[in-house]
Amino acid sequence: MSEQLKGFIHTITEQQLNVFSIRILQKGHLLAHWDRDKDQRRVQHSISKSFTCMAVGLALEEGLIHLDATLGDYFSYDHVPVAQRNLPSPQELRLRDLLRMTSGHDSPPLWADERASLTEKDWAKYYMSLPLDRVPGEQFTYSSGDTFMISAMLQAATGQTVKDYLTPRLFDPLGIHDVEWETSPLGVTLGCAGLWISNEELSRFGQLLLQEGLWEGTQLVPADWIRQATSQQIETTGDGDWGKGYGYQFWMCSHDAYRADGAYGQLCIVIPSKEAVICINSEEENMQGILNAVWNEVLPLYTKR
Numbered sequence: 001m002s003e004q005l006k007g008f009i010h011t012i013t014e015q016q017l018n019v020f021s022i023r024i025l026q027k028g029h030l031l032a033h034w035d036r037d038k039d040q041r042r043v044q045h046s047i048s049k050s051f052t053c054m055a056v057g058l059a060l061e062e063g064l065i066h067l068d069a070t071l072g073d074y075f076s077y078d079h080v081p082v083a084q085r086n087l088p089s090p091q092e093l094r095l096r097d098l099l100r101m102t103s104g105h106d107s108p109p110l111w112a113d114e115r116a117s118l119t120e121k122d123w124a125k126y127y128m129s130l131p132l133d134r135v136p137g138e139q140f141t142y143s144s145g146d147t148f149m150i151s152a153m154l155q156a157a158t159g160q161t162v163k164d165y166l167t168p169r170l171f172d173p174l175g176i177h178d179v180e181w182e183t184s185p186l187g188v189t190l191g192c193a194g195l196w197i198s199n200e201e202l203s204r205f206g207q208l209l210l211q212e213g214l215w216e217g218t219q220l221v222p223a224d225w226i227r228q229a230t231s232q233q234i235e236t237t238g239d240g241d242w243g244k245g246y247g248y249q250f251w252m253c254s255h256d257a258y259r260a261d262g263a264y265g266q267l268c269i270v271i272p273s274k275e276a277v278i279c280i281n282s283e284e285e286n287m288q289g290i291l292n293a294v295w296n297e298v299l300p301l302y303t304k305r
Helices: 005-014 048-060 096-100 112-117 121-128 144-158 162-171 199-210 223-229 287-303
Strands: 020-025 029-035 196-197 249-254 255-262 266-271 276-282
Touching: 005 020, 005 029, 005 199, 005 223, 005 255, 020 199, 048 144, 048 162, 048 196, 048 199, 048 223, 048 249, 096 112, 096 249, 112 144, 144 162, 162 287, 199 266, 249 276, 266 287, 276 287
Parallel strands: none
Antiparallel strands: 020 029, 020 276, 249 255, 255 266, 266 276
16 A cells, blocks of 8 residues: 555655654545554644544533633632733633634743643643733644643533543544543643544544544534634744644644644644545654655645546
8 A cells, every 4th residue: 555655755764754654545545554664552742632622612512611711710729810911811711712822821831841840730720820921812822731721621611531521422433442641630631732542543533524523424523613623713923834824723734734733743634625634643853844745745646536
């Protein structure tokens, strides 16, 4: 199955891009795949965020939460910064602000190194102790802390962790069983990171997205929610495929595509115009290099069909 991927394999080898696995699908069929060794479960880093987004869509449909819900609706702590300098308190942050990463922090809370060093075990309390630097809703700043707070809100709203909430609604129907998803010290699913699945399992998620939530005749996630989440909700100022805009826990990218992505080259790319899904697992900092190889060497495979 790797014959069609010769160009991609040559490019990543020549550029020393540490890619482990690639799967390309069209119209639900596997066109080609390549594994350096074997496909196995690996941590998907920030692809986890896009799974958390699915939990939001389901909770909205079930009437358990709404996009204008605020952190203050679910969390009450002493010593939360009050509104000042025309800036609101963190208690006033809305779910929609967190989803599109416009929470108003210049230095995003709860990066991996910070999480590891925190003495405060209640990460929601820590997050809400930090004053805002600007008005929420206006400017994108990538923030794993925002997604952790989405997970914490969902747990408060549903009475279940995001992992447990998604298991019967998403993971089990997709045949992704015995999922491992890392938690905070108080047992909140990270949401922003820490999900362990294989690249083949990731490709099922990509196909679900392409089918706008429909799986084997059952609507697992509302189609309208997937359309909202995978459409631009805020502009971004990054380089290359990081400057195409951001949805709700999804990146927009070249060729009218969108993607879930995680640090070090975890990618789930959906190209609706080609009815295509491309999933990649890697351990590589040069993620734009991998995406360039996809656009140059993989995308043409679809135009031939």
